[in-house]
Amino acid sequence: MTQPIFTALTLRDGSLARDAWTFAPGVVPLNHGSFGAVADPVITAQRALQVEADQSAVGWFPHLPARTREARERVAGFVGADPGDTVFVPNASAGATVVFNALRLSPGDEILVTDHGYGAVTLGAHRLARRTGARVTTVAIALDAGDADVLAAFAAAIGPRTRLIVVDQISSATARLFPTAAITALAHRHGARVLVDGAHAPGLIADAARVAGGDWWFGNLHKWPAAPRGSALLVTTAEDRDDLWPLIDSWHSELPYPERFDMQGTLDITPYLAAPIAAEWIEHTFGWDQARAAMETGAEAAAEIVAAAMQPVVEGAARPRVASPAPSMRLVRLPGTLGATREEADGLRERLYAATGIECSFTSFRGVGYVRLSIHLYTTPADLDALIERAIPLLVEWSR
The missing domain is CATH 3.40.640.10 (Type I PLP-dependent aspartate aminotransferase-like (Major domain))
Structure with missing residues (x-):
């Protein structure tokens, strides 16, 4: 199967949508669902x-x-x-x-x-x-x-x-x-x-x-x-x-x-x-119908990309079957028993951020830990690359 391609959105002037948000240097924002992120004009x-x-x-x-x-x-x-x-x-x-x-x-x-x-x-x-x-x-x-x-x-x-x-x-x-x-x-x-x-x-x-x-x-x-x-x-x-x-x-x-x-x-x-x-x-910059479609398409592509990288280090399917997934969020299973409780999952969020600058949500359900990907209009392929290249090796190490 051909791996999907994650595409960054652009503004009307052709610049990256990411440019409408200001994040601190080194921060990789993949946790919009928890705290949001306010665009510069707002x-x-x-x-x-x-x-x-x-x-x-x-x-x-x-x-x-x-x-x-x-x-x-x-x-x-x-x-x-x-x-x-x-x-x-x-x-x-x-x-x-x-x-x-x-x-x-x-x-x-x-x-x-x-x-x-x-x-x-x-x-x-x-x-x-x-x-x-x-x-x-x-x-x-x-x-x-x-x-x-x-x-x-x-x-x-x-x-x-x-x-x-x-x-x-x-x-x-x-x-x-x-x-x-x-x-x-x-x-x-x-x-x-x-x-x-x-x-x-x-x-x-x-x-x-x-x-x-x-x-x-x-x-x-x-x-x-x-x-x-x-x-x-x-x-x-x-x-x-x-x-x-x-x-x-x-x-x-x-x-x-x-x-x-x-x-x-x-x-x-x-x-x-x-x-x-x-x-x-x-609405003026993207159109809400287009924004919803872009976030949903991006979330699905991101889940496939991250799950493919996670699959060799987890038991069973890296992507759990979720009957009605949220439009802009997806779950990918964590290795081993990592994040199996809410307290452990919350701790992972702080630990990963301190080690890498990657903002990511971790959740647990019925004793299984997941990374919850949140895709917004500003998400870029580089964000996913950082998660795969820097976060997954650490998660594997922490699961041992």
Whole structure:
């Protein structure tokens, strides 16, 4: 089989897309999915907003509710949501916490999560259960489970006391899609509600909030839309959404949803104001349909290239069978028992960066460690070469 070719993207002027981002010398950025990376034009726009705030606090803070409303009106459509259903939150975990804080469960009620769930969100579900006397049940879903198998697993798990399902639209640890709309339909037939963790969905899934189907949805803007960190959205059409409150009570707390979220005191909300600039910059520079296609094509090529290099040093297939892989992320198996637990996988990220300057995510699932490749518009063939030539030999050495 001919090995695929990974091609770097270019800007309209013919320069490399990479040139729109500034990374420190020696850094190899292959971990966009964890922390994002902000393009230079967006950094410039955010810095200008921060300067404006510092030049006149009185000219800045009293006007923030109106400016926040304008920003969410601009960015809501990007995820297929109505601005009146949409609020800014600092990150996905904050969105989950807002919902968990509002729920009134009874002792014996049940919350369903999956073994693919993001740790912080799952911890929040457990805290909700402890607070209310509910219980958490984990639905086990195989990496290669198709949509029908996923639905069957939920159908078997849901019971008369199930009140809430928490499910990823795109899972972080396993980089796969879940049929959230179908899961929501199943849940509603049984009288349960669904919180969709769309942390990775904005930008990777067109109209991500609209197609998710949940009662509540949240997603990060600092990931694939490359907005400043500290910008995420919470979207809901639930009838009881006036039970949702910001994590900080501020002067607009007595206003209805969503307006009560538009004022958060003296917090630096320039990430919110710059978020639509980021989404619009990618649309203007690449086009979002083209950007999604490029990231997906790049992720598949990168996985084939890296897996071919990893295959001689791993047992079984270097590329696990993932039924519905995320558009821009792929898993490649690690050698031996390397990264077999979450703690070990997290430790590898720091260890590899310290040794090589390569930023890469490592995950574990059911006792197997993986490197999670994240491909963005700025990724180049040289990034993959560095991973193969410098990282894989070290990973093999560390696995012994």
